[in-house]
Amino acid sequence: MSISNNQYTAKDEVASVFVKRTFLQRSWITLKKAPFTAWLGMTIVLFYVFVAIFAPLIAPYGEAEIFKIPYAPWNETHVFGTDRLGRDILTRLIYGARNTMGIAVLTTLLAFIIGGGLGLLSAILRGWVDQLLARFVDVLMAIPSLIFALMLLSIFGSTALNLIIIIAILDSTRVYRLSRAVGMNIAVMEYVEAAKLRGEKIGWIMVREILPNILPPLVAEFGLRFCYVFLMIASLSFLGVGIQPPTADWGSMVRETGELIQFAYSFADYQFFLIPILPAAAIGILTIGVNFVVDWFLYLTSGLKDEHK
Amino acid sequence: MNTNKDKSTLLEMKNISIEGFSDEIWHPIINGIDLKINRGEVLGLIGESGAGKSTLGLAAMGFVRAGCRFTGGSVLFGGKDLTKMNEVEKRKLWGTKFSYVAQSAAAAFNPAHRLIKQTIEASVSHKIGKSEDLEKEAIQLYKEMQLPDPEEIGERYPHQVSGGQLQRTMTAMAMSSKPDLIIFDEPTTALDVTTQVNVLATIRNIVKEHNTAAIYITHDLAVVAQMADRIQVLRYGNTIEESETNKMLKSPKENYTKSLWAVRSIKKKEKKAEDKILSIKNVDASYGSGPKVLQNVNIDVPEGGTVAIVGESGSGKSTTARVITGLLPPQKGEIIFNGKLMTSNLADRSKEDLRQIQMIYQSPDTSMNPRHTVMDIIGRPLEFYHNLKGKAYTERVTELLKMIELDESFIDRLPSELSGGQKQRICIARALAAEPDLIICDEVTSALDQIVQEGILKLLLRLQKELNITYIFITHDIATVKAISDEVVVMHNGLVVEQGMKSEIFSPPHPDYTKLLLSSVPEMDPKWLTNILLQQK
Numbered sequence: 001m002s003i004s005n006n007q008y009t010a011k012d013e014v015a016s017v018f019v020k021r022t023f024l025q026r027s028w029i030t031l032k033k034a035p036f037t038a039w040l041g042m043t044i045v046l047f048y049v050f051v052a053i054f055a056p057l058i059a060p061y062g063e064a065e066i067f068k069i070p071y072a073p074w075n076e077t078h079v080f081g082t083d084r085l086g087r088d089i090l091t092r093l094i095y096g097a098r099n100t101m102g103i104a105v106l107t108t109l110l111a112f113i114i115g116g117g118l119g120l121l122s123a124i125l126r127g128w129v130d131q132l133l134a135r136f137v138d139v140l141m142a143i144p145s146l147i148f149a150l151m152l153l154s155i156f157g158s159t160a161l162n163l164i165i166i167i168a169i170l171d172s173t174r175v176y177r178l179s180r181a182v183g184m185n186i187a188v189m190e191y192v193e194a195a196k197l198r199g200e201k202i203g204w205i206m207v208r209e210i211l212p213n214i215l216p217p218l219v220a221e222f223g224l225r226f227c228y229v230f231l232m233i234a235s236l237s238f239l240g241v242g243i244q245p246p247t248a249d250w251g252s253m254v255r256e257t258g259e260l261i262q263f264a265y266s267f268a269d270y271q272f273f274l275i276p277i278l279p280a281a282a283i284g285i286l287t288i289g290v291n292f293v294v295d296w297f298l299y300l301t302s303g304l305k306d307e308h309k
Numbered sequence: 310m311n312t313n314k315d316k317s318t319l320l321e322m323k324n325i326s327i328e329g330f331s332d333e334i335w336h337p338i339i340n341g342i343d344l345k346i347n348r349g350e351v352l353g354l355i356g357e358s359g360a361g362k363s364t365l366g367l368a369a370m371g372f373v374r375a376g377c378r379f380t381g382g383s384v385l386f387g388g389k390d391l392t393k394m395n396e397v398e399k400r401k402l403w404g405t406k407f408s409y410v411a412q413s414a415a416a417a418f419n420p421a422h423r424l425i426k427q428t429i430e431a432s433v434s435h436k437i438g439k440s441e442d443l444e445k446e447a448i449q450l451y452k453e454m455q456l457p458d459p460e461e462i463g464e465r466y467p468h469q470v471s472g473g474q475l476q477r478t479m480t481a482m483a484m485s486s487k488p489d490l491i492i493f494d495e496p497t498t499a500l501d502v503t504t505q506v507n508v509l510a511t512i513r514n515i516v517k518e519h520n521t522a523a524i525y526i527t528h529d530l531a532v533v534a535q536m537a538d539r540i541q542v543l544r545y546g547n548t549i550e551e552s553e554t555n556k557m558l559k560s561p562k563e564n565y566t567k568s569l570w571a572v573r574s575i576k577k578k579e580k581k582a583e584d585k586i587l588s589i590k591n592v593d594a595s596y597g598s599g600p601k602v603l604q605n606v607n608i609d610v611p612e613g614g615t616v617a618i619v620g621e622s623g624s625g626k627s628t629t630a631r632v633i634t635g636l637l638p639p640q641k642g643e644i645i646f647n648g649k650l651m652t653s654n655l656a657d658r659s660k661e662d663l664r665q666i667q668m669i670y671q672s673p674d675t676s677m678n679p680r681h682t683v684m685d686i687i688g689r690p691l692e693f694y695h696n697l698k699g700k701a702y703t704e705r706v707t708e709l710l711k712m713i714e715l716d717e718s719f720i721d722r723l724p725s726e727l728s729g730g731q732k733q734r735i736c737i738a739r740a741l742a743a744e745p746d747l748i749i750c751d752e753v754t755s756a757l758d759q760i761v762q763e764g765i766l767k768l769l770l771r772l773q774k775e776l777n778i779t780y781i782f783i784t785h786d787i788a789t790v791k792a793i794s795d796e797v798v799v800m801h802n803g804l805v806v807e808q809g810m811k812s813e814i815f816s817p818p819h820p821d822y823t824k825l826l827l828s829s830v831p832e833m834d835p836k837w838l839t840n841i842l843l844q845q846k
Binding site for chain 2: 019194
């Protein structure tokens with residue numbers, strides 16, 4: 001750029017053009033800077049996903065396969081022993097990853113489609129649509145969700161489909177509030193006005209104009225919501241209205257093996273103590289892992305820069 | 310007040326270099342600039358955006374923004390090098406020896422605290438005096454800044470005073486600790502011309518009376534000519550030229566400086582057109598149930614011509630545009646476009662009606678979706694209105710890029726990868742893609758640098774000639790009006806003050822408001838401000 005050259009052309013105006021990098025290259029640069037907790041979280045999540053996908057290959061036995069000895073101690077054939085019906089506990093832990101996580105992911109997705117869609121609709125249309133939806137959501141949120149879910153599940157029956165729909169609707173209220181709030185900031189931007197002036201339909205404005213700009217907070221919320229949904233399913237299963245036997249699930253495993261704790265009189269009886277702890281820990285560790293990843297992601301998208309680097 | 314005016318060197322920056330970190334690379338922002346300022350002197354820093362003015366201004370306090378670093382040179386103040394000091398030492402100087410006046414006073418004030426508390430906040434926290442004494446001094450400063458009701462105004466909250474008053478309060482805040490150096494970063498850019506005159510005058514007086522040194526950062530040459538004793542011209546992080554204001558204005562040495570001085574050379578010959586493309590008749594409008602923003606507005610727009618709507622903020626210029634586009638249905642009156650009565654509500658208009666009126670906004674940053682590429686932005690109207698697909702679509706996008714003097718290398722860029730002028734050009738291309746009859750330009754050049762503005766105006770004029778488009782040009786900048794319009798509408802408080810051909814409006818006799826507006830436009834003559842103040846008294 002020569003300074004003496006004062007011929008003005010639009011092409012030569014200085015702009016900060018980013019180096020063209022592929023998505024993989026950009027991701028790698030970001031990953032390299034990730035803190036230890038983020039790496040830990042990602043490892044945990046990836047491990048769980050791996051186990052869930054390849055459950056039939058990893059598990060030593062079938063999901064509902066029953067062996068002769070109930071409450072078998074830990075040994076070579078049954079690493080974590082068997083439960084009161086004689087099913088292999090390790091196998092059920094592995095299959096539990098698949099069922100609990102699978103249903104939780106589906107439920108969270110559905111909650112986001114319902115809540116996100118209505119939230120954006122409210123943000124764009126405002127007026128009575130917004131008022132109606134927002135007040136309805138207020139009403140739903142005023143009822144304690146676990147008790148409400150319990151009640152609905154006893155009315156409609158606890159099938160997996162009902163479980164997904166009911167929890168999704170109850171959880172979509174929070175997604176609605178978030179997407180409405182962040183969507184509103186974008187809906188007043190001039191490019192949304194420009195799209196309206198062009199005559200664009202509401203679907204285009206929602207999906208193409210607003211959604212890409214609010215994706216980061218929604219992705220972070222997805223992670224957190226997944227944890228809550230996952231915990232809710234586990235709680236409902238623990239209470240007996242969630243995922244039904246013989247499908248393996250961590251929540252119901254805690255319930256089924258919980259009474260063993262009372263037989264743990266000394267350190268020698270560590271197995272009695274650990275058996276109910278195993279599925280509970282599986283729930284806890286995944287929740288912590290997801291939170292680590294979300295924390296890091298939120299930091300990345302917050303736009304905060306380290307001053308001293 | 311300092312009577313024995315001390316003219317010794319206050320601050321000296323030697324060969325200062327600053328880098329900024331973005332996209333994994335350190336980019337140079339300032340490449341070894343020398344800067345010297347004496348006590349009581351006002352130094353004007355001018356240059357385009359991206360020239361490094363603000364970065365250099367902040368560096369004078371030993372401060373760099375997050376993501377930036379000093380890479381060389383020194384900032385000597387009172388025998389100490391600020392670049393070598395740690396945060397704690399520097400913090401003792403900030404707010405006592407140095408103050409900073411930001412561009413947007415509205416964004417810099419805390420809306421939850423009263424003005425007077427904020428005015429003396431820095432001085433109180435640095436324990437310069439007791440807060441009662443400081444408050445008394447602040448009231449004295451308000452008097453000097455010619456704020457109305459100086460005893461009481463401090464008790465108000467920021468939203469209860471006007472933009473010009475807020476900017477003056479901020480200057481009082483900067484003066485409160487009696488600093489040696491104040492850095493003004495474009496303090497009047499966000500203000501109307503009529504307000505700007507007063508703010509400039511008060512800043513100039515107060516700096517002179519207190520013998521405070523100041524660095525005045527701006528991109529407006531006429532403003533810097535009024536304020537500065539000495540001018541330093543920056544470009545791409547280098548000093549281009551530096552000399553006394555008078556000398557600089559009379560005989561600039563470098564080509565670049567000359568080109569800065571020579572802008573506003575375009576003048577459109579006015580042309581009287583008979584056919585009307587748009588008539589606004591007896592329009593009243595308001596937002597919600599609030600007061601009327603437009604009252605009985607009548608505007609005629611000739612086909613193929615340019616009508617400039619002039620006025621300060623709050624005059625109803627932009628509201629008029631919103632009424633025409635249908636974003637704000639008027640309470641009364643009608644809009645006739647191409648001989649056809651337009652429905653007042655946007656939702657009732659057909660795609661064809663919408664296509665014919667396009668709009669270009671003031672700020673290209675907010676009028677383009679940051680997640681869409683140039684291709685998406687220009688291409689959407691093609692796809693939407695003209696059903697172009699595949700090859701024809703790509704060809705038309707390239708063609709449009711050529712029309713706005715860019716090329717296909719821009720096709721996959723995001724708005725954040727474009728300069729201000731380029732962004733505004735893409736917005737023009739988006740409007741052109743619809744092949745409209747009328748384009749409403751809402752302050753399209755006011756966020757841009759002089760040279761870039763010139764380029765955009767030339768482009769708009771060329772396009773008008775080639776495509777016979779009609780423009781409604783909303784602006785508060787009189788120079789732009791002179792350059793581009795055929796007819797002029799002057800608006801004030803929602804009323805049309807005057808409408809007529811450009812030559813009629815700019816020649817006397819003027820209604821009072823037009824006179825005030827015209828006389829408030831800064832001129833290059835360094836004595837302009839002094840003269841205008843004498844006239845107004």
